[in-house]
Amino acid sequence: MSAAVQEPPQSDEQQPRKNFLNxxxxxxxxxxxxxxxxxGMMYLLGVTFFFFLGGIAAAMIRAELTSPRGGLMSxxxxxxxxxxxxxxxxxxxxxxxxxxxxxxxxxxxxxxARDLAFPRLNLASWYVxxxxxxIVLIAMLTGGVSAGWTFYVPLSSSYTxxxxxxxxxxxxxxxxxxxxxxxxxxxxxxxxxxPGLTWFRLPLYVWSHYATSIIIILGTPVVAITLFLVVMENxxxxxxxxxxxxxxxxxxxxxxxxxxxxxxYIMVLPGMGVISEIITCFSRRAIFGYKxxxxxxxxxxxxxxxxxxHHMYIxxxxxxxxxxxSLLSFLVxxxxxxxxxxxxxxxxxxxxxxxTPMIYALAFIGLFVIGGxxxxxxxxxxxxxxxxxxxxxxxxxxxxxxGGSIVAFLGGIHFWWPKMTGKLYSEYxxxxxxxxxxxxxxxxxxxxxxxxxLGMPRRYHYYDFAPExxxxxxxxxxxxxxxxxGFLLPAIYxxxxxxxxxxxxxxxxxxxxxxxxxxxxxxxxxxxSEPVVVNFDAYAYDPEADAIEGLPEEEQQIILAxxxxxxxxxx
Amino acid sequence: MSAHTLEKHDGEEVYFQFEDIDQQQETYIVGMxxxxxxEVMFFGAMFLIYTLYRWNYHIDFYxxxxxxxxxxxxxxxxxxxxxxxxIAAAVHFAMKKDKAKQxxxxxxxxVCAVAFLAIKFSIEWPEKFSxxxxxxxxxxxxxTAYALEKGYGAMPDIARIxxxxxFTMTGLHALxxxxxxxxxxxLMYKIWKDDKIITDYIxxxxxxxxxxxxxxxxxxxxxxxxxxxx
Amino acid sequence: MSSNGSHSHSHEPIPMSKLVSNxxxxxxxxxxxxxxxxxxxxxxxxxxxxxxAWFITNTVAVGIACWKAYLVVSVFMGVRYSTKxxxxxxxxxxxxxxxxxxILFDYIARPQGGDVAVGWEPAAATALQGSYTVKEGEEPxxxxxxxxxxxxxxxxxxxxxxxxxxxxxx
Numbered sequence: 001m002s003a004a005v006q007e008p009p010q011s012d013e014q015q016p017r018k019n020f021l022n023x024x025x026x027x028x029x030x031x032x033x034x035x036x037x038x039x040g041m042m043y044l045l046g047v048t049f050f051f052f053l054g055g056i057a058a059a060m061i062r063a064e065l066t067s068p069r070g071g072l073m074s075x076x077x078x079x080x081x082x083x084x085x086x087x088x089x090x091x092x093x094x095x096x097x098x099x100x101x102x103x104x105x106x107x108x109x110x111x112x113a114r115d116l117a118f119p120r121l122n123l124a125s126w127y128v129x130x131x132x133x134x135i136v137l138i139a140m141l142t143g144g145v146s147a148g149w150t151f152y153v154p155l156s157s158s159y160t161x162x163x164x165x166x167x168x169x170x171x172x173x174x175x176x177x178x179x180x181x182x183x184x185x186x187x188x189x190x191x192x193x194x195p196g197l198t199w200f201r202l203p204l205y206v207w208s209h210y211a212t213s214i215i216i217i218l219g220t221p222v223v224a225i226t227l228f229l230v231v232m233e234n235x236x237x238x239x240x241x242x243x244x245x246x247x248x249x250x251x252x253x254x255x256x257x258x259x260x261x262x263x264x265y266i267m268v269l270p271g272m273g274v275i276s277e278i279i280t281c282f283s284r285r286a287i288f289g290y291k292x293x294x295x296x297x298x299x300x301x302x303x304x305x306x307x308x309x310h311h312m313y314i315x316x317x318x319x320x321x322x323x324x325x326s327l328l329s330f331l332v333x334x335x336x337x338x339x340x341x342x343x344x345x346x347x348x349x350x351x352x353x354x355x356t357p358m359i360y361a362l363a364f365i366g367l368f369v370i371g372g373x374x375x376x377x378x379x380x381x382x383x384x385x386x387x388x389x390x391x392x393x394x395x396x397x398x399x400x401x402x403g404g405s406i407v408a409f410l411g412g413i414h415f416w417w418p419k420m421t422g423k424l425y426s427e428y429x430x431x432x433x434x435x436x437x438x439x440x441x442x443x444x445x446x447x448x449x450x451x452x453x454l455g456m457p458r459r460y461h462y463y464d465f466a467p468e469x470x471x472x473x474x475x476x477x478x479x480x481x482x483x484x485x486g487f488l489l490p491a492i493y494x495x496x497x498x499x500x501x502x503x504x505x506x507x508x509x510x511x512x513x514x515x516x517x518x519x520x521x522x523x524x525x526x527x528x529s530e531p532v533v534v535n536f537d538a539y540a541y542d543p544e545a546d547a548i549e550g551l552p553e554e555e556q557q558i559i560l561a562x563x564x565x566x567x568x569x570x571x
Numbered sequence: 572m573s574a575h576t577l578e579k580h581d582g583e584e585v586y587f588q589f590e591d592i593d594q595q596q597e598t599y600i601v602g603m604x605x606x607x608x609x610e611v612m613f614f615g616a617m618f619l620i621y622t623l624y625r626w627n628y629h630i631d632f633y634x635x636x637x638x639x640x641x642x643x644x645x646x647x648x649x650x651x652x653x654x655x656x657x658i659a660a661a662v663h664f665a666m667k668k669d670k671a672k673q674x675x676x677x678x679x680x681x682v683c684a685v686a687f688l689a690i691k692f693s694i695e696w697p698e699k700f701s702x703x704x705x706x707x708x709x710x711x712x713x714x715t716a717y718a719l720e721k722g723y724g725a726m727p728d729i730a731r732i733x734x735x736x737x738f739t740m741t742g743l744h745a746l747x748x749x750x751x752x753x754x755x756x757x758l759m760y761k762i763w764k765d766d767k768i769i770t771d772y773i774x775x776x777x778x779x780x781x782x783x784x785x786x787x788x789x790x791x792x793x794x795x796x797x798x799x800x801x
Numbered sequence: 802m803s804s805n806g807s808h809s810h811s812h813e814p815i816p817m818s819k820l821v822s823n824x825x826x827x828x829x830x831x832x833x834x835x836x837x838x839x840x841x842x843x844x845x846x847x848x849x850x851x852x853x854a855w856f857i858t859n860t861v862a863v864g865i866a867c868w869k870a871y872l873v874v875s876v877f878m879g880v881r882y883s884t885k886x887x888x889x890x891x892x893x894x895x896x897x898x899x900x901x902x903x904i905l906f907d908y909i910a911r912p913q914g915g916d917v918a919v920g921w922e923p924a925a926a927t928a929l930q931g932s933y934t935v936k937e938g939e940e941p942x943x944x945x946x947x948x949x950x951x952x953x954x955x956x957x958x959x960x961x962x963x964x965x966x967x968x969x970x971x
Contacts, residue, residue, distance in 0.1 A: 221613035246728035798838025800858030
């Protein structure tokens with residue numbers, strides 16, 4: 001261990017001849033790899049696969065809803081379609097999306113480690129994830145699930161004749177996959193930080209992954225055992241939750257939401273970490289209020305565990321408890337708002353560059369604010385009674401999940417794509433697809449707020465009792481076509497970039513994270529050629545120095561001496 | 572990957588991703604404890620369900636629990652306590668690098684674990700099976716017959732809940748014991764063979780932590796199922 | 802690359818005497834919990850004055866279990882001799898386990914009997930038949946789904962098990 005800060009190992013133009021991608025070319029070397037970067041890439045393929053399957057289900061739902069009579073599908077098939085959409089998107093895309101791909105890839109690089117703490121456990125988690133996904137796909141092909149992704153009993157136990165049990169076995173296993181990743185992250189973040197890298201020098205991305213891992217280890221086992229008990233009810237006739245056998249179905253809802261509400265923070269917290277990195281880099285400023293953002297991640301993780309009851313206002317949950325949950329749900333809005341304010345203030349007086357990742361980050365802020373504020377309508381027990389179970393709720397959680405998680409995921413993929421592959425993508429197509437996604441997304445989901453307010457129930461595939469809603473449904477379906485097109489574009493141009501793209505310089509964004517300054521692009525297998533010592537804070541950006549960077553040296557001198565040039569007035 | 576292998580650092584063998592043996596040991600212990608937290612929550616949810624139903628149906632639970640033998644439960648508790656002590660002793664001798672005694676105490680743990688399962692699977696469960704007290708479709712009928720035979724009985728639906736919880740919780744616990752037997756077996760084999768993955772006492776300590784947790788679950792299961800007050 | 806370079810994890814084995822004494826205490830506690838649990842059955846007269854104080858026996862059983870758990874965690878698992886971080890995770894796990902029990906507040910707080918907001922009364926048992934009318938001075942039968950109290954449905958000797966009315970789920 002040397003005591004001084006290492007200079008970046010490569011100059012701007014060079015790429016290492018031997019990196020993690022070309023270290024070995026055999027299929028076996030990928031399937032048996034314990035390199036966190038390769039496992040992250042394999043996860044990327046996995047989540048993309050499940051994302052497009054879930055997307056097909058979404059397209060089928062939207063197609064069905066263009067007509068008030070819902071003539072394309074039978075009711076049962078429609079139930080199976082939206083259940084498939086929910087299960088694939090939540091358990092196989094949103095939950096592993098950022099932590100398991102970008103998190104796996106970047107966490108050791110950001111904290112100055114050669115790998116995660118338990119590389120073989122990491123590989124095992126990918127296999128468990130893929131196997132559980134295949135089990136769920138088999139279940140869908142051999143009968144499907146019509147109970148929805150929430151699996152409320154007794155709908156999923158006594159009144160089911162499809163593949164609920166097999167699906168639940170798959171989800172049970174996928175829970176273990178996230179637990180493995182979380183245990184790995186926790187041990188890594190606690191014990192593998194480079195010398196000098198104290199907690200408050202960590203990038204906020206690491207903080208948000210730490211908070212996510214805490215939620216996973218505390219919440220996932222609860223839902224795993226709950227789903228396991230439903231399997232026992234289904235397969236062996238055990239009596240736990242079934243009211244016909246003396247059980248309490250509301251208890252299932254309590255246990256399910258004890259995990260599944262924190263699970264939305266599993267989906268969105270890593271996204272917030274990505275946004276913190278992108279905003280600082282493209283505003284060329286240190287994050288405003290570092291400690292507030294870091295603590296707000298932890299606050300979301302902990303308070304998020306105390307609000308599960310706001311999903312259950314219209315179950316037979318006590319109204320007194322409902323009041324408490326309503327209050328606590330409002331409280332969660334505070335740390336979320338802290339983050340949004342701090343991102344906005346980071347941009348203030350920064351030198352903002354509208355590159356592709358930044359457009360995604362700005363889209364995230366806008367959409368997350370709408371999603372969060374409409375969440376307050378639902379958190380308040382009074383309005384929730386009118387709005388729950390309608391398209392208002394559908395729109396709300398799509399604003400948070402798609403507008404939050406997926407947009408952040410895409411932003412992160414674009415931001416770290418040169419790091420992951422060593423290739424550049426077309427900035428033109430990147431910006432174009434980001435804008436298409438933003439427009440398509442709003443066109444899809446904003447009409448659903450109106451529909452929900454008017455009373456369109458979710459999970460219905462016809463509405464011939466109110467055919468005037470068709471206008472909004474058609475708007476929404478049109479938007480979803482644009483959105484689908486927008487999602488297809490990155491898949492195409494990123495693949496093209498991977499195969500034939502221009503080689504990326506060492507640090508194309510001029511970012512200041514350890515993963516950019518001290519790790520080669522693309523990284524070598526052991527990330528750091530020499531151990532690194534950190535004696536600087538995260539986000540060491542200087543907007544003024546960066547703003548004058550491209551100017552001729554004489555002008556720079558004038559500005560630094562306090563004089564004015566034409567360029568400086570823009571600062 | 573050739574890079575991901577044991578390397579010599581500071582005279583001790585540590586894995587590629589670690590800097591020194593201290594860091595490796597501490598990381599493994601932290602990882603194990605965060606895993607144990609998930610296990611606590613895993614069984615915690617079951618204990619919550621149990622608490623709710625027992626609170627709700629206390630009298631029926633009392634009546635049903637009389638069909639469980641406190642004596643066999645007590646013997647099993649003692650066996651698990653001994654096994655827990657034995658593996659703590661094994662860790663003690665692993666730290667002292669006394670391989671023979673370490674293996675001896677691990678063997679004691681294994682014997683206790685097998686004895687526990689033997690009592691569970693050859694005495695306790697078959698007794699329930701012989702009366703058809705499995706919470707399946709035929710439970711109501713079987714339980715009615717059983718209750719008439721004994722002269723006392725609870726509401727069959729509640730008895731079914733009780734047995735569902737009993738079989739799930741003790742079954743999951745038994746599954747943990749079976750997994751533990753497998754892990755301890757592998758550990759003993761590797762120690763015996765002086766395998767290179769056994770770098771120090773940490774593997775034994777991690778298996779020990781797991782095993783103590785299994786004991787911990789039983790410490791709560793025993794009074795909750797076998798000793799319900801009237 | 803350990804960020805806290807100190808040797809915080811103990812390499813010293815836990816003394817054998819500690820392990821043995823811990824084992825003995827655990828065995829004694831185990832006998833104690835059996836005796837406390839079975840005494841009402843063995844010597845009913847002893848418990849006659851306490852027969853309605855069910856919570857005492859429950860508290861004793863769970864209390865002893867918690868004590869045993871503490872001994873196993875602190876000595877056998879070595880948390881007492883570990884780093885602060887391990888202590889944090891060990892305690893945190895059990896605290897969160899208790900947080901799960903917040904779910905029970907729902908069942909305590911659910912309205913019971915006459916304590917119901919207007920318009921939210923549970924349906925009367927015969928409401929579905931539509932023939933039930935509440936007489937003056939008489940409370941309608943209350944059905945709370947999932948919380949139905951069963952009587953001595955199958956007990957041939959009801960006197961053996963006392964089943965109090967209006968126990969309210971406890």
